Amino acid sequence: MKILWLEDEPETIDVIRHKLRELGHTILLSQSFNSFSDDLEDIEDCSENIIIIDIRMVFNVEMSFKCFKKEITIQNSLDSGFEYFNHCLRERFKDVKIVFFSSKPKLEAIKDAKKHKINESWIISKESTTDLIDLIKEMS
Secondary structure, three states: OEEEEEOOOHHHHHHHHHHHHHOOOEEEEEOOHHHHHHHHOOOOOOOOEEEEEEOOOOOOOOOEEEEOOEEEEOOOHHHHHHHHHHHHHOOOOOOOEEEEEEOOOHHHHHHHHHHOOOOHHHEEEHHHHHHHHHHHHHHO
């Protein structure tokens, strides 16, 4: 199973990445919207792939970028992962499993997800990283 992960602070997920690699997953990490969009160009829309998106991409310096040949501008860096999903992924990926991994407390992230019409079951908080590992085990 291939995992594509958008995370602007990769050092915060080192332990999780290591554990997922031990479980046999290939992880492709991107720290910016542009590089993540480039990586997604080669991904099939199939249930064998997982996309993990950081909701708050506050250390990402690009607020405008190209995604599948569309020019996108992020309005709110605190919800930029949700915006990225809505602009770039919602219509393109129907079968890929998508998870939002948030530094926000889960209840706050769920409240924000509703504003962006994001399924709240897709949200895992960094407060409970074992939930992410368990979820990926279930998806495998």
